[in-house]
Amino acid sequence: MFKLTLVAAILIFATLSSVAAPVAPPLDLVVLGSGGPGATGRAGAGYVVLVDGEPRILVDAGPGTFVRLGEAKLSLDKVDIVLLTHLHIDHTGELPGLFKARAISASGPVNLRVFGPTGHHGEGEDATFPATSRYIDLLFGPAGAYSYLRDFAAPMTIKATDLDASANAPKTPQTIYSEHGLNISAIAGHHGDAPAVIYRIDYRDQSITFSGDIDAKGIDNLSRIAQHTDLLVFNCVVLDPPGSRPVLYTLHTPPRTIGVVAAGSETKKLLLSHLSPSIDQQRASVEASIRAHYQGPVVFAEDGMRLHP
Template sequence: MQYRLLLILLWLPMMLMAQPAKKVTLQVLGSGGPELTDKRASASYLVWVDGKARFLIDFGGGASLRFEESGASVEDLDAILLTHLHIDHTSDLPALIKGAFFSERKRNLPIYGPEGNDVMPATSAFVFRLFESGKGAWEYMGDFLDGRAAFRLEPNDVPDSRTPLPLFSENNISVEAVSVHHGPIPAVAYRINVGDKSITFSGDMNGSYHTLETLAKETTILVMHNAVPKGAAGVAAALHMTPETIGKIAAAANPKTLILSHRMMRTLGKELETISEIRKYYKGKIKFADDGNRFLAL
Protein backbone atom coordinates (compact mmCIF):
# COMPACT_ATOMS: atom_id res chain seq x y z
CA MET A 1 0.00 0.00 0.00
CA GLN A 2 2.79 2.37 0.95
CA TYR A 3 4.57 1.48 -2.30
CA ARG A 4 1.46 2.43 -4.34
CA LEU A 5 1.16 5.69 -2.46
CA LEU A 6 4.79 6.41 -3.21
CA LEU A 7 4.18 5.73 -6.92
CA ILE A 8 1.22 8.12 -6.97
CA LEU A 9 3.24 10.79 -5.18
CA LEU A 10 5.99 10.44 -7.78
CA TRP A 11 3.58 10.29 -10.70
CA LEU A 12 1.48 13.35 -9.83
CA PRO A 13 4.20 16.02 -10.12
CA MET A 14 5.44 14.39 -13.34
CA MET A 15 1.95 14.63 -14.84
CA LEU A 16 1.67 18.26 -13.78
CA MET A 17 5.07 19.04 -15.31
CA ALA A 18 4.04 17.28 -18.50
CA GLN A 19 1.07 19.60 -19.02
CA PRO A 20 1.58 21.48 -22.28
CA ALA A 21 2.06 25.24 -22.03
CA LYS A 22 -1.15 27.15 -22.51
CA LYS A 23 -1.69 28.80 -25.88
CA VAL A 24 -2.09 32.53 -25.33
CA THR A 25 -3.33 34.82 -28.09
CA LEU A 26 -3.99 38.53 -28.26
CA GLN A 27 -6.87 39.51 -30.49
CA VAL A 28 -7.44 43.10 -31.51
CA LEU A 29 -11.16 43.88 -31.60
CA GLY A 30 -10.75 47.61 -32.08
CA SER A 31 -7.54 49.23 -33.35
CA GLY A 32 -8.85 52.78 -33.66
CA GLY A 33 -9.55 55.77 -31.44
CA PRO A 34 -12.71 57.85 -31.08
CA GLU A 35 -12.86 59.21 -34.65
CA LEU A 36 -15.74 58.32 -36.98
CA THR A 37 -13.48 58.39 -40.04
CA ASP A 38 -10.81 55.78 -39.29
CA LYS A 39 -12.83 52.74 -40.49
CA ARG A 40 -11.90 50.98 -37.25
CA ALA A 41 -13.67 50.01 -34.06
CA SER A 42 -12.50 51.97 -31.00
CA ALA A 43 -10.11 50.40 -28.47
CA SER A 44 -10.79 46.81 -27.45
CA TYR A 45 -8.82 43.56 -27.08
CA LEU A 46 -9.36 39.94 -26.13
CA VAL A 47 -6.89 37.58 -24.51
CA TRP A 48 -7.55 33.99 -25.57
CA VAL A 49 -6.21 31.13 -23.48
CA ASP A 50 -6.40 27.65 -25.01
CA GLY A 51 -9.22 28.63 -27.37
CA LYS A 52 -11.34 30.54 -24.85
CA ALA A 53 -11.66 34.33 -24.66
CA ARG A 54 -10.87 34.86 -20.97
CA PHE A 55 -10.17 38.60 -20.69
CA LEU A 56 -11.74 41.59 -22.41
CA ILE A 57 -9.71 44.80 -22.26
CA ASP A 58 -11.72 47.95 -23.01
CA PHE A 59 -14.84 47.94 -25.18
CA GLY A 60 -15.19 51.10 -27.26
CA GLY A 61 -17.59 51.85 -30.11
CA GLY A 62 -17.87 49.06 -32.67
CA ALA A 63 -16.21 46.48 -30.42
CA SER A 64 -19.44 44.52 -29.83
CA LEU A 65 -19.64 43.69 -33.56
CA ARG A 66 -15.95 42.73 -33.56
CA PHE A 67 -16.62 40.55 -30.48
CA GLU A 68 -19.29 38.69 -32.44
CA GLU A 69 -16.99 38.35 -35.46
CA SER A 70 -14.22 36.92 -33.23
CA GLY A 71 -16.38 33.97 -32.19
CA ALA A 72 -15.78 34.71 -28.50
CA SER A 73 -18.37 33.58 -25.95
CA VAL A 74 -19.40 35.95 -23.20
CA GLU A 75 -19.74 32.88 -20.95
CA ASP A 76 -15.94 32.37 -21.07
CA LEU A 77 -14.91 35.83 -19.85
CA ASP A 78 -13.16 35.84 -16.46
CA ALA A 79 -13.07 39.64 -16.26
CA ILE A 80 -13.42 42.91 -18.11
CA LEU A 81 -10.45 45.24 -17.60
CA LEU A 82 -11.09 48.92 -18.35
CA THR A 83 -7.97 51.05 -18.75
CA HIS A 84 -10.03 54.22 -18.23
CA LEU A 85 -13.57 55.41 -18.77
CA HIS A 86 -13.31 57.55 -21.90
CA ILE A 87 -16.09 56.85 -24.41
CA ASP A 88 -13.78 55.24 -26.99
CA HIS A 89 -12.86 52.58 -24.35
CA THR A 90 -16.23 51.87 -22.74
CA SER A 91 -19.20 52.84 -24.91
CA ASP A 92 -20.14 49.31 -26.10
CA LEU A 93 -20.26 47.94 -22.54
CA PRO A 94 -24.08 48.19 -22.30
CA ALA A 95 -24.33 46.25 -25.60
CA LEU A 96 -22.18 43.47 -24.15
CA ILE A 97 -24.25 43.18 -20.98
CA LYS A 98 -27.54 43.21 -22.89
CA GLY A 99 -26.13 40.61 -25.29
CA ALA A 100 -25.08 38.47 -22.31
CA PHE A 101 -28.73 38.43 -21.19
CA PHE A 102 -29.32 36.05 -24.09
CA SER A 103 -26.33 33.84 -23.20
CA GLU A 104 -25.97 30.92 -20.81
CA ARG A 105 -23.73 32.90 -18.48
CA LYS A 106 -24.28 32.16 -14.78
CA ARG A 107 -20.94 33.28 -13.31
CA ASN A 108 -20.69 36.80 -11.93
CA LEU A 109 -18.67 39.12 -14.15
CA PRO A 110 -15.93 41.25 -12.54
CA ILE A 111 -15.25 44.65 -14.15
CA TYR A 112 -11.97 46.29 -13.15
CA GLY A 113 -11.16 49.94 -13.82
CA PRO A 114 -9.57 52.99 -12.20
CA GLU A 115 -10.80 54.74 -9.10
CA GLY A 116 -12.31 58.18 -9.59
CA ASN A 117 -11.20 61.79 -9.18
CA ASP A 118 -12.76 65.25 -9.72
CA VAL A 119 -13.01 64.64 -13.48
CA MET A 120 -14.19 61.04 -13.72
CA PRO A 121 -16.32 58.73 -11.57
CA ALA A 122 -14.82 55.60 -10.06
CA THR A 123 -15.43 52.48 -12.15
CA SER A 124 -17.97 51.18 -9.61
CA ALA A 125 -19.90 54.50 -9.72
CA PHE A 126 -19.72 54.46 -13.54
CA VAL A 127 -21.28 50.98 -13.72
CA PHE A 128 -23.99 51.92 -11.23
CA ARG A 129 -24.76 55.12 -13.17
CA LEU A 130 -25.31 52.96 -16.23
CA PHE A 131 -27.52 50.26 -14.77
CA GLU A 132 -28.71 50.95 -11.20
CA SER A 133 -32.45 50.43 -10.67
CA GLY A 134 -34.28 53.75 -10.36
CA LYS A 135 -31.19 55.83 -11.16
CA GLY A 136 -29.16 54.47 -14.06
CA ALA A 137 -29.33 55.52 -17.71
CA TRP A 138 -30.41 51.94 -18.49
CA GLU A 139 -32.11 51.31 -15.15
CA TYR A 140 -34.14 48.49 -16.70
CA MET A 141 -30.89 46.47 -16.47
CA GLY A 142 -30.68 47.00 -12.69
CA ASP A 143 -31.15 43.29 -12.01
CA PHE A 144 -27.54 42.76 -13.19
CA LEU A 145 -26.41 44.74 -10.13
CA ASP A 146 -28.82 43.56 -7.45
CA GLY A 147 -28.56 39.80 -7.98
CA ARG A 148 -31.93 39.18 -9.68
CA ALA A 149 -30.39 38.43 -13.11
CA ALA A 150 -28.67 35.17 -14.09
CA PHE A 151 -25.36 36.75 -13.15
CA ARG A 152 -24.20 39.88 -11.39
CA LEU A 153 -21.75 42.58 -12.49
CA GLU A 154 -18.97 43.02 -9.94
CA PRO A 155 -17.27 46.41 -10.43
CA ASN A 156 -13.87 46.85 -8.75
CA ASP A 157 -11.97 50.13 -8.41
CA VAL A 158 -8.23 49.70 -8.96
CA PRO A 159 -6.43 51.96 -6.46
CA ASP A 160 -4.00 54.58 -7.76
CA SER A 161 -0.54 53.01 -7.50
CA ARG A 162 2.84 53.82 -9.05
CA THR A 163 4.03 50.27 -8.45
CA PRO A 164 2.30 47.22 -9.99
CA LEU A 165 -0.58 45.84 -7.92
CA PRO A 166 -1.70 42.20 -8.13
CA LEU A 167 -5.44 42.15 -8.92
CA PHE A 168 -6.01 38.42 -8.86
CA SER A 169 -4.32 35.10 -9.42
CA GLU A 170 -5.83 31.71 -10.19
CA ASN A 171 -4.59 28.51 -11.85
CA ASN A 172 -1.36 29.96 -13.19
CA ILE A 173 -3.15 33.06 -14.55
CA SER A 174 -2.63 36.41 -12.85
CA VAL A 175 -3.44 40.05 -13.56
CA GLU A 176 -1.50 43.10 -12.41
CA ALA A 177 -2.24 46.82 -12.82
CA VAL A 178 -0.42 50.10 -12.43
CA SER A 179 -1.48 53.75 -12.77
CA VAL A 180 -0.46 55.56 -15.95
CA HIS A 181 -0.65 59.25 -16.83
CA HIS A 182 -3.47 60.18 -19.23
CA GLY A 183 -3.80 63.90 -18.58
CA PRO A 184 -6.42 64.49 -15.84
CA ILE A 185 -8.09 61.12 -16.42
CA PRO A 186 -7.47 58.24 -13.98
CA ALA A 187 -6.00 55.44 -16.09
CA VAL A 188 -4.37 52.07 -15.53
CA ALA A 189 -2.24 49.66 -17.56
CA TYR A 190 -2.74 45.90 -17.19
CA ARG A 191 -0.51 42.87 -17.47
CA ILE A 192 -2.04 39.42 -17.89
CA ASN A 193 0.33 36.55 -17.07
CA VAL A 194 -0.46 33.03 -18.26
CA GLY A 195 2.31 30.65 -17.24
CA ASP A 196 5.52 32.08 -18.70
CA LYS A 197 3.65 34.17 -21.32
CA SER A 198 2.22 37.62 -20.76
CA ILE A 199 0.37 40.36 -22.59
CA THR A 200 0.58 43.95 -21.34
CA PHE A 201 -1.73 46.82 -22.32
CA SER A 202 -0.62 50.45 -21.97
CA GLY A 203 -4.07 51.91 -22.52
CA ASP A 204 -4.00 55.63 -23.28
CA MET A 205 -1.10 57.37 -21.52
CA ASN A 206 1.71 59.83 -22.16
CA GLY A 207 4.47 58.12 -20.19
CA SER A 208 4.96 60.80 -17.52
CA TYR A 209 4.60 58.39 -14.58
CA HIS A 210 7.31 55.99 -15.88
CA THR A 211 5.32 53.06 -14.50
CA LEU A 212 4.73 50.98 -17.63
CA GLU A 213 8.43 50.19 -17.92
CA THR A 214 8.20 48.13 -14.72
CA LEU A 215 4.80 46.54 -15.36
CA ALA A 216 5.77 45.45 -18.88
CA LYS A 217 9.31 44.27 -18.06
CA GLU A 218 10.20 41.32 -20.36
CA THR A 219 6.53 40.83 -21.31
CA THR A 220 5.79 38.66 -24.35
CA ILE A 221 3.49 41.14 -26.13
CA LEU A 222 3.19 44.81 -25.29
CA VAL A 223 0.27 46.74 -26.79
CA MET A 224 0.95 50.48 -26.92
CA HIS A 225 -1.22 53.26 -28.26
CA ASN A 226 -0.02 55.18 -31.30
CA ALA A 227 -2.48 58.07 -31.01
CA VAL A 228 -0.14 60.95 -31.81
CA PRO A 229 2.66 61.40 -34.36
CA LYS A 230 6.24 62.61 -34.03
CA GLY A 231 6.37 66.22 -32.87
CA ALA A 232 2.96 66.21 -31.14
CA ALA A 233 2.59 68.95 -28.53
CA GLY A 234 -0.02 70.59 -26.31
CA VAL A 235 -3.10 68.63 -25.22
CA ALA A 236 -2.36 65.68 -27.55
CA ALA A 237 1.08 65.17 -25.98
CA ALA A 238 -0.31 65.62 -22.47
CA LEU A 239 -2.64 62.69 -23.12
CA HIS A 240 -0.68 60.37 -25.43
CA MET A 241 2.79 58.94 -26.10
CA THR A 242 4.83 60.26 -28.99
CA PRO A 243 6.66 57.59 -31.02
CA GLU A 244 9.87 58.64 -29.23
CA THR A 245 8.25 57.93 -25.84
CA ILE A 246 6.92 54.60 -27.13
CA GLY A 247 10.46 53.71 -28.23
CA LYS A 248 12.03 54.63 -24.90
CA ILE A 249 9.45 52.68 -22.88
CA ALA A 250 9.67 49.67 -25.19
CA ALA A 251 13.47 49.72 -24.93
CA ALA A 252 13.25 49.69 -21.12
CA ALA A 253 10.53 47.02 -20.97
CA ASN A 254 12.02 44.85 -23.75
CA PRO A 255 8.89 43.01 -24.95
CA LYS A 256 9.31 40.24 -27.52
CA THR A 257 6.72 41.95 -29.73
CA LEU A 258 5.44 45.52 -29.68
CA ILE A 259 1.95 46.04 -31.12
CA LEU A 260 0.91 49.58 -32.05
CA SER A 261 -2.81 50.21 -31.83
CA HIS A 262 -5.34 53.03 -31.12
CA ARG A 263 -4.38 54.33 -34.54
CA MET A 264 -5.86 57.69 -35.45
CA MET A 265 -6.12 59.89 -38.54
CA ARG A 266 -3.08 61.85 -37.32
CA THR A 267 -0.89 58.71 -37.18
CA LEU A 268 -2.38 56.59 -40.00
CA GLY A 269 -0.13 56.99 -43.06
CA LYS A 270 2.85 57.91 -40.89
CA GLU A 271 3.85 54.34 -40.05
CA LEU A 272 7.37 54.57 -41.55
CA GLU A 273 8.13 57.76 -39.64
CA THR A 274 6.71 56.23 -36.46
CA ILE A 275 8.79 53.07 -36.82
CA SER A 276 12.00 54.98 -37.51
CA GLU A 277 11.42 57.06 -34.35
CA ILE A 278 10.77 53.94 -32.23
CA ARG A 279 13.75 52.13 -33.79
CA LYS A 280 16.12 54.74 -32.36
CA TYR A 281 15.52 53.05 -29.01
CA TYR A 282 13.75 49.68 -29.38
CA LYS A 283 15.23 46.98 -31.60
CA GLY A 284 12.60 44.23 -31.20
CA LYS A 285 9.64 43.21 -33.37
CA ILE A 286 7.05 45.95 -34.16
CA LYS A 287 3.61 45.35 -35.68
CA PHE A 288 0.70 47.68 -36.40
CA ALA A 289 -2.73 46.46 -35.29
CA ASP A 290 -5.80 46.20 -37.46
CA ASP A 291 -9.27 45.11 -36.29
CA GLY A 292 -9.54 41.35 -35.96
CA ASN A 293 -5.76 40.69 -35.92
CA ARG A 294 -4.56 37.77 -33.79
CA PHE A 295 -1.08 37.61 -32.33
CA LEU A 296 0.12 34.38 -30.71
CA ALA A 297 2.31 34.93 -27.63
CA LEU A 298 5.53 33.02 -28.40
Protein backbone atom coordinates (compact mmCIF):
# COMPACT_ATOMS: atom_id res chain seq x y z
CA MET A 1 0.00 0.00 0.00
CA PHE A 2 2.81 2.37 0.93
CA LYS A 3 4.62 1.62 -2.34
CA LEU A 4 1.51 2.35 -4.37
CA THR A 5 0.98 5.63 -2.51
CA LEU A 6 4.62 6.62 -3.10
CA VAL A 7 4.40 5.82 -6.81
CA ALA A 8 1.17 7.80 -7.08
CA ALA A 9 2.79 10.76 -5.33
CA ILE A 10 5.76 10.68 -7.69
CA LEU A 11 3.46 10.60 -10.72
CA ILE A 12 1.40 13.51 -9.40
CA PHE A 13 4.56 15.53 -8.68
CA ALA A 14 5.91 14.83 -12.16
CA THR A 15 2.62 15.91 -13.71
CA LEU A 16 2.48 19.12 -11.67
CA SER A 17 6.11 19.88 -12.49
CA SER A 18 5.48 19.57 -16.22
CA VAL A 19 2.48 21.90 -15.94
CA ALA A 20 4.43 24.45 -13.88
CA ALA A 21 7.33 24.62 -16.34
CA PRO A 22 5.97 25.74 -19.72
CA VAL A 23 8.15 25.16 -22.75
CA ALA A 24 9.84 28.33 -24.00
CA PRO A 25 8.69 29.51 -27.43
CA PRO A 26 11.20 28.96 -30.26
CA LEU A 27 11.72 32.71 -30.73
CA ASP A 28 11.10 35.65 -28.44
CA LEU A 29 11.90 39.31 -29.02
CA VAL A 30 12.84 41.81 -26.30
CA VAL A 31 12.92 45.47 -27.31
CA LEU A 32 15.95 47.08 -25.66
CA GLY A 33 15.50 50.36 -27.46
CA SER A 34 12.48 51.69 -29.36
CA GLY A 35 13.58 55.28 -29.98
CA GLY A 36 15.27 57.29 -32.68
CA PRO A 37 18.37 59.48 -32.66
CA GLY A 38 16.87 62.17 -30.42
CA ALA A 39 17.12 62.16 -26.62
CA THR A 40 13.40 61.63 -26.04
CA GLY A 41 13.36 59.21 -23.11
CA ARG A 42 13.59 56.06 -25.23
CA ALA A 43 16.77 54.07 -25.78
CA GLY A 44 18.20 53.96 -29.29
CA ALA A 45 17.37 51.05 -31.57
CA GLY A 46 18.28 47.62 -30.19
CA TYR A 47 16.80 44.17 -29.66
CA VAL A 48 17.63 40.80 -28.19
CA VAL A 49 16.26 37.64 -29.79
CA LEU A 50 15.80 34.64 -27.49
CA VAL A 51 16.13 31.19 -29.01
CA ASP A 52 14.42 28.46 -26.97
CA GLY A 53 14.30 30.92 -24.07
CA GLU A 54 18.00 31.85 -24.18
CA PRO A 55 19.22 35.30 -25.34
CA ARG A 56 21.33 34.50 -28.40
CA ILE A 57 21.16 37.32 -30.93
CA LEU A 58 21.71 41.06 -30.52
CA VAL A 59 20.22 43.22 -33.29
CA ASP A 60 21.64 46.75 -33.24
CA ALA A 61 22.84 48.43 -30.05
CA GLY A 62 21.72 52.03 -29.77
CA PRO A 63 22.52 54.32 -26.81
CA GLY A 64 20.62 53.28 -23.69
CA THR A 65 20.25 49.61 -24.59
CA PHE A 66 22.87 48.69 -21.96
CA VAL A 67 20.59 49.97 -19.19
CA ARG A 68 17.48 48.38 -20.71
CA LEU A 69 19.25 45.03 -20.84
CA GLY A 70 19.85 45.19 -17.09
CA GLU A 71 16.26 46.23 -16.44
CA ALA A 72 15.07 43.22 -18.43
CA LYS A 73 17.28 40.98 -16.25
CA LEU A 74 18.63 39.20 -19.29
CA SER A 75 22.04 37.55 -19.34
CA LEU A 76 24.43 37.93 -22.25
CA ASP A 77 26.34 34.75 -21.47
CA LYS A 78 24.86 32.87 -24.46
CA VAL A 79 24.82 35.77 -26.92
CA ASP A 80 27.13 34.92 -29.81
CA ILE A 81 25.58 36.65 -32.84
CA VAL A 82 25.35 40.41 -33.47
CA LEU A 83 23.41 41.82 -36.44
CA LEU A 84 24.01 45.47 -37.34
CA THR A 85 21.54 47.02 -39.78
CA HIS A 86 23.84 50.00 -40.39
CA LEU A 87 26.54 51.98 -38.59
CA HIS A 88 24.72 55.15 -37.50
CA ILE A 89 25.42 56.04 -33.88
CA ASP A 90 21.83 55.51 -32.75
CA HIS A 91 22.17 51.85 -33.82
CA THR A 92 25.72 51.06 -32.66
CA GLY A 93 26.70 53.48 -29.89
CA GLU A 94 26.33 50.94 -27.06
CA LEU A 95 28.43 48.13 -28.58
CA PRO A 96 31.51 48.67 -26.37
CA GLY A 97 29.49 48.55 -23.15
CA LEU A 98 27.51 45.51 -24.23
CA PHE A 99 30.63 43.67 -25.37
CA LYS A 100 32.31 44.36 -22.05
CA ALA A 101 29.20 43.09 -20.24
CA ARG A 102 29.37 39.98 -22.43
CA ALA A 103 32.99 39.42 -21.39
CA ILE A 104 32.19 39.78 -17.69
CA SER A 105 29.28 37.35 -17.95
CA ALA A 106 31.42 34.65 -19.52
CA SER A 107 32.57 31.48 -17.77
CA GLY A 108 34.95 30.69 -20.62
CA PRO A 109 36.21 32.06 -23.95
CA VAL A 110 33.86 34.46 -25.77
CA ASN A 111 33.32 34.02 -29.51
CA LEU A 112 31.18 36.66 -31.18
CA ARG A 113 30.09 36.73 -34.80
CA VAL A 114 29.22 40.23 -36.00
CA PHE A 115 27.43 40.86 -39.30
CA GLY A 116 26.95 44.24 -40.90
CA PRO A 117 27.16 46.19 -44.16
CA THR A 118 30.08 46.84 -46.44
CA GLY A 119 31.49 50.35 -46.43
CA HIS A 120 30.91 53.44 -48.52
CA HIS A 121 33.44 56.06 -49.58
CA GLY A 122 31.46 59.26 -49.89
CA GLU A 123 32.16 62.14 -52.21
CA GLY A 124 30.93 65.70 -52.01
CA GLU A 125 28.18 65.84 -49.39
CA ASP A 126 28.00 62.06 -48.99
CA ALA A 127 29.31 60.60 -45.74
CA THR A 128 32.01 57.95 -45.58
CA PHE A 129 31.26 54.75 -43.67
CA PRO A 130 33.79 52.04 -42.89
CA ALA A 131 32.99 48.41 -43.62
CA THR A 132 31.72 46.59 -40.53
CA SER A 133 34.97 44.61 -40.23
CA ARG A 134 36.95 47.85 -40.24
CA TYR A 135 34.56 49.42 -37.73
CA ILE A 136 34.96 46.46 -35.34
CA ASP A 137 38.74 46.59 -35.79
CA LEU A 138 38.79 50.30 -34.93
CA LEU A 139 36.94 49.54 -31.71
CA PHE A 140 38.27 46.16 -30.60
CA GLY A 141 41.23 45.25 -32.82
CA PRO A 142 44.88 45.09 -31.65
CA ALA A 143 45.24 48.86 -32.10
CA GLY A 144 41.59 49.65 -31.43
CA ALA A 145 40.14 52.03 -28.87
CA TYR A 146 39.03 49.11 -26.67
CA SER A 147 41.68 46.53 -27.52
CA TYR A 148 41.98 45.66 -23.81
CA LEU A 149 38.67 43.77 -24.03
CA ARG A 150 40.34 40.93 -25.93
CA ASP A 151 41.52 39.43 -22.64
CA PHE A 152 39.93 41.65 -19.99
CA ALA A 153 37.71 39.10 -18.22
CA ALA A 154 37.79 36.21 -20.68
CA PRO A 155 39.51 35.61 -24.00
CA MET A 156 37.32 37.34 -26.58
CA THR A 157 37.33 36.64 -30.31
CA ILE A 158 35.23 38.82 -32.61
CA LYS A 159 34.73 37.69 -36.20
CA ALA A 160 33.17 40.41 -38.36
CA THR A 161 31.54 39.62 -41.71
CA ASP A 162 30.82 42.34 -44.24
CA LEU A 163 27.55 41.89 -46.14
CA ASP A 164 27.19 43.41 -49.58
CA ALA A 165 25.03 46.51 -49.22
CA SER A 166 25.98 48.10 -52.52
CA ALA A 167 23.73 48.91 -55.46
CA ASN A 168 25.03 45.71 -57.10
CA ALA A 169 24.18 43.45 -54.15
CA PRO A 170 22.09 40.31 -54.84
CA LYS A 171 18.35 40.94 -55.11
CA THR A 172 17.50 37.70 -53.34
CA PRO A 173 18.06 36.95 -49.62
CA GLN A 174 21.39 35.31 -48.80
CA THR A 175 21.88 32.86 -45.92
CA ILE A 176 24.58 34.21 -43.61
CA TYR A 177 24.21 31.76 -40.72
CA SER A 178 22.71 28.29 -40.46
CA GLU A 179 23.27 25.98 -37.50
CA HIS A 180 21.10 23.61 -35.43
CA GLY A 181 17.95 24.74 -37.21
CA LEU A 182 18.64 28.46 -36.68
CA ASN A 183 18.79 30.25 -40.02
CA ILE A 184 19.63 33.92 -40.57
CA SER A 185 19.33 35.53 -43.99
CA ALA A 186 20.11 39.03 -45.19
CA ILE A 187 19.56 41.34 -48.13
CA ALA A 188 20.74 44.86 -48.87
CA GLY A 189 18.60 47.70 -47.57
CA HIS A 190 18.81 51.38 -48.46
CA HIS A 191 19.20 54.27 -46.01
CA GLY A 192 20.41 57.31 -47.87
CA ASP A 193 24.19 57.13 -48.17
CA ALA A 194 24.57 54.78 -45.18
CA PRO A 195 25.05 51.16 -46.33
CA ALA A 196 22.27 49.11 -44.74
CA VAL A 197 21.19 45.48 -44.35
CA ILE A 198 17.79 43.84 -43.72
CA TYR A 199 17.77 40.63 -41.66
CA ARG A 200 15.43 37.68 -41.20
CA ILE A 201 15.73 35.07 -38.43
CA ASP A 202 14.01 31.69 -38.90
CA TYR A 203 13.81 28.94 -36.29
CA ARG A 204 11.36 26.06 -35.84
CA ASP A 205 8.67 27.48 -38.11
CA GLN A 206 8.85 30.97 -36.60
CA SER A 207 10.44 34.07 -38.09
CA ILE A 208 11.32 37.68 -37.26
CA THR A 209 12.33 40.21 -39.91
CA PHE A 210 14.09 43.52 -39.15
CA SER A 211 13.76 46.32 -41.70
CA GLY A 212 16.34 48.63 -40.16
CA ASP A 213 16.12 52.23 -41.31
CA ILE A 214 14.93 52.04 -44.89
CA ASP A 215 13.82 54.40 -47.64
CA ALA A 216 11.87 53.82 -50.84
CA LYS A 217 14.83 52.31 -52.70
CA GLY A 218 15.01 49.42 -50.22
CA ILE A 219 11.31 48.50 -50.19
CA ASP A 220 11.48 45.85 -52.92
CA ASN A 221 14.23 43.94 -51.12
CA LEU A 222 12.37 44.16 -47.82
CA SER A 223 9.24 42.78 -49.48
CA ARG A 224 11.25 39.82 -50.82
CA ILE A 225 12.85 38.79 -47.54
CA ALA A 226 9.76 39.42 -45.37
CA GLN A 227 7.39 37.07 -47.22
CA HIS A 228 5.07 35.30 -44.73
CA THR A 229 7.17 36.43 -41.76
CA ASP A 230 5.58 36.01 -38.34
CA LEU A 231 6.85 39.35 -37.00
CA LEU A 232 8.05 42.33 -39.03
CA VAL A 233 9.95 44.93 -37.00
CA PHE A 234 9.60 48.08 -39.08
CA ASN A 235 11.30 51.35 -38.18
CA CYS A 236 8.69 54.11 -38.13
CA VAL A 237 10.17 57.60 -37.93
CA VAL A 238 8.21 59.79 -40.35
CA LEU A 239 4.55 60.64 -40.95
CA ASP A 240 2.91 60.39 -44.35
CA PRO A 241 3.93 63.27 -46.64
CA PRO A 242 3.96 66.13 -46.05
CA GLY A 243 3.91 65.57 -42.27
CA SER A 244 7.68 65.37 -41.84
CA ARG A 245 10.68 67.29 -43.17
CA PRO A 246 11.24 66.43 -46.86
CA VAL A 247 14.82 65.25 -46.29
CA LEU A 248 13.57 62.55 -43.92
CA TYR A 249 11.69 60.81 -46.73
CA THR A 250 15.04 60.16 -48.41
CA LEU A 251 15.95 58.06 -45.34
CA HIS A 252 12.74 56.50 -44.00
CA THR A 253 9.43 54.89 -44.93
CA PRO A 254 6.07 56.64 -44.28
CA PRO A 255 3.21 54.71 -42.58
CA ARG A 256 1.09 54.16 -45.70
CA THR A 257 3.99 52.40 -47.43
CA ILE A 258 4.65 50.36 -44.29
CA GLY A 259 1.08 49.10 -44.56
CA VAL A 260 1.55 48.21 -48.21
CA VAL A 261 4.72 46.21 -47.46
CA ALA A 262 3.19 44.41 -44.47
CA ALA A 263 0.11 43.46 -46.49
CA GLY A 264 2.04 42.43 -49.60
CA SER A 265 4.42 40.23 -47.63
CA GLU A 266 1.51 38.72 -45.66
CA THR A 267 3.19 39.60 -42.37
CA LYS A 268 1.37 38.06 -39.41
CA LYS A 269 2.25 40.81 -36.89
CA LEU A 270 3.76 44.29 -37.32
CA LEU A 271 5.90 45.97 -34.68
CA LEU A 272 6.55 49.69 -35.19
CA SER A 273 9.80 50.72 -33.56
CA HIS A 274 12.57 53.35 -33.73
CA LEU A 275 9.74 55.78 -33.01
CA SER A 276 10.02 59.55 -33.26
CA PRO A 277 8.07 62.05 -31.11
CA SER A 278 5.82 62.89 -34.08
CA ILE A 279 4.79 59.24 -34.34
CA ASP A 280 4.07 59.10 -30.61
CA GLN A 281 1.91 62.20 -30.85
CA GLN A 282 -0.13 60.93 -33.80
CA ARG A 283 -0.43 57.20 -33.23
CA ALA A 284 -4.09 57.08 -34.24
CA SER A 285 -3.45 58.63 -37.65
CA VAL A 286 -0.34 56.49 -38.16
CA GLU A 287 -2.28 53.30 -37.46
CA ALA A 288 -5.20 54.43 -39.64
CA SER A 289 -2.80 55.01 -42.51
CA ILE A 290 -1.29 51.53 -42.11
CA ARG A 291 -4.75 49.98 -41.82
CA ALA A 292 -5.65 51.31 -45.25
CA HIS A 293 -3.73 48.26 -46.53
CA TYR A 294 -2.77 45.99 -43.61
CA GLN A 295 -5.35 44.42 -41.29
CA GLY A 296 -3.09 42.32 -39.06
CA PRO A 297 -1.99 43.20 -35.49
CA VAL A 298 -0.07 46.49 -35.20
CA VAL A 299 2.01 47.11 -32.07
CA PHE A 300 3.88 50.28 -31.11
CA ALA A 301 7.16 49.31 -29.44
CA GLU A 302 8.18 50.36 -25.95
CA ASP A 303 11.52 49.85 -24.25
CA GLY A 304 11.47 46.53 -22.38
CA MET A 305 8.57 45.09 -24.38
CA ARG A 306 8.64 41.33 -24.95
CA LEU A 307 6.83 39.74 -27.90
CA HIS A 308 6.26 36.28 -29.33
CA PRO A 309 6.26 36.11 -33.13
